[in-house]
Amino acid sequence: DAGVIQSPRHEVTEMGQEVTLRCKPISGHNSLFWYRQTMMRGLELLIYFNNNVPIDDSGMPEDRFSAKMPNASFSTLKIQPSEPRDSAVYFCASSLSTSASGELFFGEGSRLTVL
Amino acid sequence: SQKIEQNSEALNIQEGKTATLTCNYTNYSPAYLQWYRQDPGRGPVFLLLIRENEKEKRKERLKVTFDTTLKQSLFHITASQPADSATYLCALAAGSARQLTFGSGTQLTVLP
Numbered sequence: 390d391a392g393v394i395q396s397p398r399h400e401v402t403e404m405g406q407e408v409t410l411r412c413k414p415i416s417g418h419n420s421l422f423w424y425r426q427t428m429m430r431g432l433e434l435l436i437y438f439n440n441n442v443p444i445d446d447s448g449m450p451e452d453r454f455s456a457k458m459p460n461a462s463f464s465t466l467k468i469q470p471s472e473p474r475d476s477a478v479y480f481c482a483s484s485l486s487t488s489a490s491g492e493l494f495f496g497e498g499s500r501l502t503v504l
Numbered sequence: 505s506q507k508i509e510q511n512s513e514a515l516n517i518q519e520g521k522t523a524t525l526t527c528n529y530t531n532y533s534p535a536y537l538q539w540y541r542q543d544p545g546r547g548p549v550f551l552l553l554i555r556e557n558e559k560e561k562r563k564e565r566l567k568v569t570f571d572t573t574l575k576q577s578l579f580h581i582t583a584s585q586p587a588d589s590a591t592y593l594c595a596l597a598a599g600s601a602r603q604l605t606f607g608s609g610t611q612l613t614v615l616p
Contacts, residue, residue, distance in 0.1 A: 393547075422603070432548070432593065432606040445603060480547050491536065491597055493604060495547030
């Protein structure tokens with residue numbers, strides 16, 4: 390399996406622009422997580438889907454952030470409008486909810502820079 | 505409020521020695537605790553899981569302990585090698601939730 394695939398790997402944009410990050414989870418995994426990582430705050434959970442349904446979005450910073458999972462093999466995280474403080478590495482992770490270990494499989498991340 | 509602390513942001517040790525990393529938590533009743541490794545520019549990679557009713561878990565040169573009374577987990581790498589240099593993250597899952605909350609990580613450097 391190719392693992393969790395995220396795109397783009399790097400994105401540089403200007404303040405006010407819309408940003409869309411994409412994620413393809415591992416085939417067969419039914420849980421998907423979006424995390425954000427910064428030096429100051431570490432890895433923060435933004436939102437969690439189970440069977441394509443958002444379960445907990447309490448970590449989404451504000452209304453500028455939205456996430457969708459239209460099917461089991463694709464998810465997007467959108468920021469509109471983007472701000473410099475959104476600069477971070479955004480990770481998508483997937484897992485099998487019935488897994489005994491609850492192990493998360495992370496993608497390589499999307500590094501976002503908002504100027 | 506809930507807190508996960510990994511003390512010492514950075515740890516340098518000599519090759520061949522045992523590295524010990526600490527994860528402390530407050531205001532959690534974790535069902536299990538996991539340890540991940542993260543290399544620069546990469547996503548975290550799962551290493552080990554230990555459940556609340558387990559005291560110790562081993563995997564090759566890795567050993568994890570879990571003390572729910574002290575609210576602490578220790579992560580040991582024996583016979584450390586320069587290739588073990590990375591950031592190590594602990595993560596907690598509380599109750600039936602599948603969401604993991606991560607500590608800030610400890611950057612380990614093994615010197616040759």
